[in-house]
Amino acid sequence: MTKQLTIAQVSEMISDSKLSADELLQLKQDKRIGVKKLVEKYERQQELEKLEKEKFVEMMTFEQARYLMGDNYIAGIDEAGRGPLAGPVVAAAVILTEDFYLAGLNDSKQLNKRKRDYFFDYIKTNAFSYGIGIIHNNEIDSINILQATKKAMKSAIQQLDPIPDHILVDAVKLDELPCTSESIIKGDQKSVSIAAASILAKVTRDRLMEELDKEYPMYQFASNMGYGTKDHLLAIEKYGITPYHRRTFAPVSNYSNL
Structure with a gap:
């Protein structure tokens, strides 16, 4: 059956759906160079998607632990702009749904601009709740960058609805919160909620600097x-x-x- 398809039809077949084992086997038996290249590309893409899913599951470890403890609303917190010489520091807080999935989600610094912008829109649309706190340079000078970062984070948290059951924070330790919390070193690489927050914070700040x-x-x-x-x-x-x-x-x- 597959040998009767043109290479263009095979390309459309591969791009439109996930192949069954039988369909993939038939395509692998096709001797045409064009089909072989399409199959190789398809298998590379499938392997990438598998790795992205495994990475996402690994980055859900902190969230899953809290879900098992009975928490429903888990917020991730991160900031952008602690080190620059100009501009604000921006923090974001994000509550995701338990079934949220975004292939390739990672620390915002590991993503290119095109993907960050796409993820930014996707997260804002699909998050259960999010908030963004901005502290400008004059206040940073007044209270110092660490306190400004904490203030931006708390501002972001206050915008969340509902109040989270637990908060995961990237590196910074926050006090006087409305719920339990934990600080995670390199949390934007270990938690999907923090990674999502890192993207909202960075893209927001980048656009302000633009x-x-x-x-x-x-x-x-x-x-x-x-x-x-x-x-x-x-x-x-x-x-x-x-x-x-x-x-x-x-x-x-x-x-x-x-």
Whole structure:
């Protein structure tokens, strides 16, 4: 049957559905080079999907432990922007449903921009609840970056509905929360909830920095996101600092505004 199909038809057949064992066996018996290449591509894709699913299941370990304890609403918390010289620190809190699945979900820093943007929209649409907290540079200078990060995280948590039963936080330890919590080192690589939060936080912050870039293009905020790259430091030396720079951060603190 498969030998009667054109290569274009085989390609459509493979792309439209998951092949049965019999269908795959028949295609493997086809001697045409084009079909062999399509089968190899299909098998590579199936292996990738298998690995992504295994990784996702592994990253559900912390959530599953809480589900087994009777918790229904588990929030993941992460931030973006603790280290830059300019711009806000942004935190996100996300509650996912127990059956949530997003192949390839990982720490936002491990994903390219196209995938982050897609995941950002998918998570916002399919999350049970989410919140985003933003603390701007002036307040960061006033209360320090650690306290600003915690304040952004708590702001994100306060936006959640319902109140979570348990909170998973990436690295930071939070107190005075409405429920139990645990801090997980490299949590954005170990928990799907934290990974989802990392994507919401990073994409939100990146888009804010892209807007600042339109106002101050000489600092290249759209590409460096406020981090102290060589070009960014040279721009500070040449033009001084903007209203969005963190004045308490070295080497920003060494310059006065022009």
